[in-house]
Amino acid sequence: MKFFTQHFNRHHFFHAPHRWFLALLLSPIQAAEHHYKKRYHLRFAHARKLFIFDLTLLSLALGLATMTAAWLWYDPTVTALVSLSLDPAVKDAAGPDRIRSGEYVSYTVRYRNDSDVSLSDPELRVHFPAGFMVESALPSDRYSSSTETFSLPDLTPRSGGEAIIRGRFFGTPDTEEQIIAYLTYAQAGKTWREVKRSPVITTLRGSVLETELTVPDTILELGSSPITLLVRNPYDQALPSILVPFPQADGFTLTAVSSSAGRIEPGAWFLPPLLPGQEERLTLRLDSSLAAAVTELELAFTPQFKLQQHVFSQVKVGRRLKVSHPRLSVNGAWGDGRTKIVPGHTAALAITVENNGDLPLSDLSLSVSMPAALVDTARLSALNLGAYSGGVFTVGARQHPDWGQLNPGEARSLVLQIPIRSVPQGGSDLVLLPAVRASARPAAPGAKTIQAEGLLPGLAVGTVLLLEADARYYTAEGDQLGRGPLPPVVGKQTKYWALIKIANTTSRVQNLAFRAVLPAHIVWTGKSSVSRGSDATYNPSTRAVSWSLPAISAHESVGVYFELGFTPGEEHRGQTPPLLEQISVLGEDSYISNTVSASAAPLNTGLPNDARARQKGVLTE
Structure with a gap:
C-alpha cells in the first residue's frame, strides 16, 4: 500500500x-x-x-x-418490580427464630407493585407445612378456606397491602420447614398470569410440651429400676393427642406399671388432648440384663403429636445412666492339696467367696452339694456350722454374722470338715465333686440376688473290703454241715464249717489275700471250698489258713469255706472255745493306690448265728 x-x-x-x-x-x-x-x-x-x-x-x-x-434475556414480566415478604410473629417470643412446636404464630404477608403498570386479579396464597393449623386470616372477606387463597383488589402502580394468617404451628423441633408465599396476577391488558414467589425457612426451636424423666442415676446390669415420665401442657391452649413410644434396645425392657390417664399398649403410651395446665404421669419398670462390658445406658423418650394422618416428634428427653456390675466369685480347694481319700476319713474343704464387683453385697449365703451316698451327713452337721437338707449343706449369716455384708474387694473364707462314709455307695471309682454356689443381694433398690457357682476339684474316694466270718453246724436252711456230737463232748471230735465272705465295694482290688489262725485245740481237716481261684491252704507250722486272688472287681463278692475239727478236753467243759482267730483280708486299691484291709471277730463254738445248733446245745459237756 x-x-x-x-x-x-x-x-x-x-x-x-x-x-x-x-x-x-x-x-x-x-x-x-x-x-x-x-x-x-x-x-x-x-x-x-x-x-x-x-x-x-x-x-x-x-x-x-x-x-x-x-x-x-428479554423479560416481559414485572416480577422484579413486585415485592413480596413473609414475616412471622410469636407472642412473648424472643424473636422470629424462636418458634416452638405447638405455639400460636401470626404470619404477615406484605406485597407491593413498584412497576408502571396495573396488576389485575391478584391472588395471594401461602403454602404451609402439614403441621400448620390455620385458625384465622385477615382480611377475612377476601380469604377462601377451601383454597387457602386471598382474592385481592387490582394493584395500581406504587400500591400494595398486607394479609395476616394466624394458626398453631406443629412440627419436629430442629427440623427446617419451608413456607412459600405466592402472588399471582396479570398485567393490565394481558391475559397470561405471572407468579411472584417468596420462600421462608423456619426451624422450630423446642416444644410447648414439657416432659420430665425421673430415673435413678445408677442401674444394675441385672435388676429392676422404677421410672417416672411426666408430660405437662404449660401453654394457654390445648395440645393434640400425644403418643409416647417406649425405647427399645438389647439389654433392657420397659414394662408399664400405671398411668394417670390415657391407655397403655405394648410399646407405647397414648394420651388424649391435654388441656392448658394439665399434666399426666406414667410409671414404668426398667428390667435390665446387660452385658459385662456395658458401663453406660442411654435411655430416651420422644413424645409425638398426632394430627390427623401426621405424626410430629417433639423434644427428646433422656438420661445417660451408669451401669453397676455387682460381681461375686467363689472358689475352693481341698486341704493339703488332697486328691484322694480313704472311706471313713475326713477331708478339709477351704472355700473363699469374694466381692469383685462395684457394689456392697448383703445376705451372703453359701451352698455346697454333699451327696449322702459319699458323705456322712450326720457327722457333717456335727462338725460344721450350717444346715443340711436335700443333699445340700448351707451356710449363711445366721451361722456367721460377718457374712451380713461384703464390701467391694472384700472376701470371706470358710473351712468345712467333710467326713466320708465308712462304706460309700454308688457306682465304681467314685469321685466327690462338690458344686458350690454363693449368693448375695446387691445393696441397691430393686436389685435381684446374684449368684456365683464353682466346681471344686474332684476327690477320689477309695473302696472298702467287707469281711464276714461265721461258724456253723447247720446251714441257714437247716441242712447239716458238721459232724460229731452236738453239744461237744469231752474226748469226742466235733466238726464245724467256717464260712468266710469277702465283698468289695466301689473299686478294683488287686492281690487279695485272706488269712486266719487256728487255735491250738483246733485241727485242720483238709476239707475246703472257694467260689473263685485256688483252694485255701493250711500251714501247720504257723497254724495259718490262707487264700489269695489276683484281683476282685468292684461290687464283687467271693467266699472261702473250710472245715475245722474240735476235740474238747476237760478244760473246755462248760465253755465255747474259739474256733478261728486273727481273721483278716488284705489287698491293694488300684483306684487310689492304697492298701485296703478288713478284719472279723474270732469264731467260737458258741455258733451265735446257728439257731438250730444252739437249740441242741453249744456248751461243751
Whole structure:
C-alpha cells in the first residue's frame, strides 16, 4: 500500500506522527499483501476483496449473536418490580427464630407493585407445612378456606397491602420447614398470569410440651429400676393427642406399671388432648440384663403429636445412666492339696467367696452339694456350722454374722470338715465333686440376688473290703454241715464249717489275700471250698489258713469255706472255745493306690448265728 510506504518512516514519526500512527494501523494489511504476493502470486486487489468479505461475515455473526442474547434475556414480566415478604410473629417470643412446636404464630404477608403498570386479579396464597393449623386470616372477606387463597383488589402502580394468617404451628423441633408465599396476577391488558414467589425457612426451636424423666442415676446390669415420665401442657391452649413410644434396645425392657390417664399398649403410651395446665404421669419398670462390658445406658423418650394422618416428634428427653456390675466369685480347694481319700476319713474343704464387683453385697449365703451316698451327713452337721437338707449343706449369716455384708474387694473364707462314709455307695471309682454356689443381694433398690457357682476339684474316694466270718453246724436252711456230737463232748471230735465272705465295694482290688489262725485245740481237716481261684491252704507250722486272688472287681463278692475239727478236753467243759482267730483280708486299691484291709471277730463254738445248733446245745459237756 502506497500510504504505508510513504508515511511509515522516521520523518513522519517526528514531523507528522498522526500519519505515522495511521500507517502503523494499516501494517497488517501491508503484511497480508506481501503474504499473498509471495505465497499465492496473486494481486493484492483480490486479497483485499476477500478480506473485506471475511470482515462482513464476522460482523453479521456478531450481530446475530447480539440479537439472540437480547431476545433470550428479554423479560416481559414485572416480577422484579413486585415485592413480596413473609414475616412471622410469636407472642412473648424472643424473636422470629424462636418458634416452638405447638405455639400460636401470626404470619404477615406484605406485597407491593413498584412497576408502571396495573396488576389485575391478584391472588395471594401461602403454602404451609402439614403441621400448620390455620385458625384465622385477615382480611377475612377476601380469604377462601377451601383454597387457602386471598382474592385481592387490582394493584395500581406504587400500591400494595398486607394479609395476616394466624394458626398453631406443629412440627419436629430442629427440623427446617419451608413456607412459600405466592402472588399471582396479570398485567393490565394481558391475559397470561405471572407468579411472584417468596420462600421462608423456619426451624422450630423446642416444644410447648414439657416432659420430665425421673430415673435413678445408677442401674444394675441385672435388676429392676422404677421410672417416672411426666408430660405437662404449660401453654394457654390445648395440645393434640400425644403418643409416647417406649425405647427399645438389647439389654433392657420397659414394662408399664400405671398411668394417670390415657391407655397403655405394648410399646407405647397414648394420651388424649391435654388441656392448658394439665399434666399426666406414667410409671414404668426398667428390667435390665446387660452385658459385662456395658458401663453406660442411654435411655430416651420422644413424645409425638398426632394430627390427623401426621405424626410430629417433639423434644427428646433422656438420661445417660451408669451401669453397676455387682460381681461375686467363689472358689475352693481341698486341704493339703488332697486328691484322694480313704472311706471313713475326713477331708478339709477351704472355700473363699469374694466381692469383685462395684457394689456392697448383703445376705451372703453359701451352698455346697454333699451327696449322702459319699458323705456322712450326720457327722457333717456335727462338725460344721450350717444346715443340711436335700443333699445340700448351707451356710449363711445366721451361722456367721460377718457374712451380713461384703464390701467391694472384700472376701470371706470358710473351712468345712467333710467326713466320708465308712462304706460309700454308688457306682465304681467314685469321685466327690462338690458344686458350690454363693449368693448375695446387691445393696441397691430393686436389685435381684446374684449368684456365683464353682466346681471344686474332684476327690477320689477309695473302696472298702467287707469281711464276714461265721461258724456253723447247720446251714441257714437247716441242712447239716458238721459232724460229731452236738453239744461237744469231752474226748469226742466235733466238726464245724467256717464260712468266710469277702465283698468289695466301689473299686478294683488287686492281690487279695485272706488269712486266719487256728487255735491250738483246733485241727485242720483238709476239707475246703472257694467260689473263685485256688483252694485255701493250711500251714501247720504257723497254724495259718490262707487264700489269695489276683484281683476282685468292684461290687464283687467271693467266699472261702473250710472245715475245722474240735476235740474238747476237760478244760473246755462248760465253755465255747474259739474256733478261728486273727481273721483278716488284705489287698491293694488300684483306684487310689492304697492298701485296703478288713478284719472279723474270732469264731467260737458258741455258733451265735446257728439257731438250730444252739437249740441242741453249744456248751461243751
